[in-house]
Amino acid sequence: MVTQREILEELMQLRERLGFAIIFITHDLSLLIELADSIAVMYAGRLVERAGATELFRSPRHPYSLGLLNSFPALHGERVRMEGIPGSPPSLTALPQGCAFHPRCAFALDRCRTDTPRLARPQREPAGRERLAACWLQDGRQSPPGPLAVRLNDDAGPGTGPASASASAPAPASASASASGDTTPGSAR
Amino acid sequence: MTPTSGGAAATDRPADTAAPVVHGPRRPGVPVLEARRLTKHFPVSQFGPASRRQVVHAVEDISLALPRGTVTAVVGESGSGKSTLARLLTQLITPTSGELLLNGELVGSDGRSRREYTRQVHLVLQDPFSSLNSVHSVRYHLERPLKLHRRSGRGELTAKTLELLERVSLSPAADFIDKYPHELSGGQRQRVAIARGLAVEPKVLLADEPVSMLDVSIRLGVLNLLDELRSREQLAVLYVTHDIASARYLADTVVVMYAGEVVESGPAAQITDAPAHPYTQLLLNAAPDPGRTEPPVLRGRGSPPSLVNPPGGCRFHPRCPFAMAVCAESRPPAFSVAADQVAACWLHRPGDPEKNAPGPAADTAGDVPRAAEPEPGPAPAPSTNK
Numbered sequence: 001m002v003t004q005r006e007i008l009e010e011l012m013q014l015r016e017r018l019g020f021a022i023i024f025i026t027h028d029l030s031l032l033i034e035l036a037d038s039i040a041v042m043y044a045g046r047l048v049e050r051a052g053a054t055e056l057f058r059s060p061r062h063p064y065s066l067g068l069l070n071s072f073p074a075l076h077g078e079r080v081r082m083e084g085i086p087g088s089p090p091s092l093t094a095l096p097q098g099c100a101f102h103p104r105c106a107f108a109l110d111r112c113r114t115d116t117p118r119l120a121r122p123q124r125e126p127a128g129r130e131r132l133a134a135c136w137l138q139d140g141r142q143s144p145p146g147p148l149a150v151r152l153n154d155d156a157g158p159g160t161g162p163a164s165a166s167a168s169a170p171a172p173a174s175a176s177a178s179a180s181g182d183t184t185p186g187s188a189r
Numbered sequence: 190m191t192p193t194s195g196g197a198a199a200t201d202r203p204a205d206t207a208a209p210v211v212h213g214p215r216r217p218g219v220p221v222l223e224a225r226r227l228t229k230h231f232p233v234s235q236f237g238p239a240s241r242r243q244v245v246h247a248v249e250d251i252s253l254a255l256p257r258g259t260v261t262a263v264v265g266e267s268g269s270g271k272s273t274l275a276r277l278l279t280q281l282i283t284p285t286s287g288e289l290l291l292n293g294e295l296v297g298s299d300g301r302s303r304r305e306y307t308r309q310v311h312l313v314l315q316d317p318f319s320s321l322n323s324v325h326s327v328r329y330h331l332e333r334p335l336k337l338h339r340r341s342g343r344g345e346l347t348a349k350t351l352e353l354l355e356r357v358s359l360s361p362a363a364d365f366i367d368k369y370p371h372e373l374s375g376g377q378r379q380r381v382a383i384a385r386g387l388a389v390e391p392k393v394l395l396a397d398e399p400v401s402m403l404d405v406s407i408r409l410g411v412l413n414l415l416d417e418l419r420s421r422e423q424l425a426v427l428y429v430t431h432d433i434a435s436a437r438y439l440a441d442t443v444v445v446m447y448a449g450e451v452v453e454s455g456p457a458a459q460i461t462d463a464p465a466h467p468y469t470q471l472l473l474n475a476a477p478d479p480g481r482t483e484p485p486v487l488r489g490r491g492s493p494p495s496l497v498n499p500p501g502g503c504r505f506h507p508r509c510p511f512a513m514a515v516c517a518e519s520r521p522p523a524f525s526v527a528a529d530q531v532a533a534c535w536l537h538r539p540g541d542p543e544k545n546a547p548g549p550a551a552d553t554a555g556d557v558p559r560a561a562e563p564e565p566g567p568a569p570a571p572s573t574n575k
Binding site: 001002003004005006009012027028029030031033034057067068070071072073074075076079081082083084085086088089104 | 266374375376377404405406407408409410413416431432433434435437438457458461462471472473474475476477478479480481484485487490491492
């Protein structure tokens, strides 16, 4: 853990000094939220959500992102039971029809079983926020379930939250990142 | 800061005659498994004159009690000795000194007591991709311990196996019993490995990094399974991990190890909310935390020391931002810092006027007498222990 943190610090210092951009590929979402400016979440070969790191942490729009956030126990606060995500990642040779996440999704609609959702701007997203999600729940025909809906407390636009303030600081470069679980349970490790 | 030689390391131990501090959850009654002053030194080489033979001080004088119905987490970095400790507890390796007590009775070394021991204490390994044999079915893996320990008659083998699969939430069990490991996902394989561990009705489950090889989305499921085994079946679980957040989530007690020694132990939430030892504070600052708004300040960078020639006194002193003269001279015993929480650190010596226990984020380095700079001069050689 200490070595990991030291390597990350080194990377971030190099980024400041040399001004390059970083694409950070990891399954460790709790680390990304700390480090990245924006996060793209992948599932079964597709991008399912894209958002600023703080925005994603405060209010995810895709059930898979929500499940991932619910897979990392917190270092502070009350100890609560967390459930992770039921089931396991699909085989990439036999992807489920429709949305690949639907067999594991607690909010799946009929439509999710047949049609693959496109990565699009959630219909109820307030103007001025750059967010994308590939989920039928966000197509505006229904209110998304509570944890995936636009809420008052995440209505803070970019630049007001403590972490998003640093994200929009005049850094020469930004860090993008992509989080996903391993989707190939049978792959060699 | 001069490293003591292997043989002299034992002379600077003031607590040698006193009763050792036993780490682990406090529960009334006799713990299922107890380790007393376990020490393991691995020889580096068997050749050459005896005086020049070196040893790796992998585990040093650890006393641990595992009561039934509890989870004890052992947290540490690579090379901290946490896996060696788990292997000592399985009797896969023999300790250099120290003893094991099962249900309060000293564990013998003859074949019979060994069989009884392996029936009650089982190990779950890190990597379910290599701990299951890919040419054998799930059925074979689960029937094997049942046969070896003669736990059931021929007729009930299948029924027992199905029951085991249900216990680890692989249901319907009939769908899984004749599958091969390659047909299962990582989480399912780890559940089979845990079921194999449960086959002989053990009282103690030793889980060595049981989720670190699994997809993040299914780790919680396996941790919750261990939680259920604790509450439903009253197992004593030892959870070895490098992930302090998951230790906080699952465990009753967290034991923090550094360079083969326990540096701090106590109730899980207490350890993470109010860490007393500078190393625990470092670990927590290095851990990912989405709630963090500022980049963490690491105090005590560097890597674990060589365990062939560990630093004298407190093994953390070359890295410690609060190190004092005494830290290089003698090994700190475990001082009580809060209810059920102990820290092996001279900063917590009771009645010490200079006591200046650093808070998790407090910047008190300037106030504490220091024997070593925060940045260790000669970087200790990284340990070769995985």
